[in-house]
Amino acid sequence: MSLDLSPLLNGLKWGEYATTHQVTPVQLHETTVALYATVRELLADCIDAHITFMPIDPHAKDPDAKPGEENIGWGLGHLVAHVTATNEENACIASILARGIEFNGRLRFETEWQTITTVEQTRQRLNESERMVLAYLNAFPDSPNSVILRQFTSEKAQAYFGDLNGIANFLLGLGHMNEHLAQFREVKRQALEAHPIAS
DSSP, X not given: OOOOOHHHHXXXXXXXXXXXTTOOHHHHHHHHHHHHHHHHHHHTTOOHHHHHXXXXXXXXXXXXXXXXXXXXXXXXXXXXXXXXXXXXXXXXHHHHHHXXXXXXXXXXXXXXXXXXXXXXXXXHHHHHXXXXXXXXXXXXXXXXXXXXXXXXXSHXXXXXXXXXXXXXXXXXXXXXXXXXHXXXXXXXXXXXXXXXXXX
């Protein structure tokens, strides 16, 4: 049964969640599959114009974005690029920690969101990402190390995320994807208003 990630939306830290819920790799696998399926389902009836639609987002603020993109709304293609990259990075780091290897850094590559312009490209990116994330999970040993912890280089990030072992770090990517589902739904709503699907 996949995990209920709603407590993570209410301020519970990933490490605390992983410990109190005794999260297992099997649950991580099931939750990964469920989350990717949810995003695919959200995009199932979209057309290409919905993928490139730029939504209105008065709360848009990304200080790490490229110059000029700090306050733009994220379209569906942009969201797919972002959540898949974050999931892959955290799954990769998790597989290292689970093997008992210390790692404190970043391992991130994000597809340029401007290159995702069609529904088919979102499907390809989601399918590819799910395969990669599950491959990292399959790299976990039978008894994942729970003592080696990720330490964030940013004090702000460390305070926000806390100490994460392999299970918790994998969960970090899933929790992040789950957090963005409401944004996916709102952007799709705006895109459908701008480009209605003919019945």
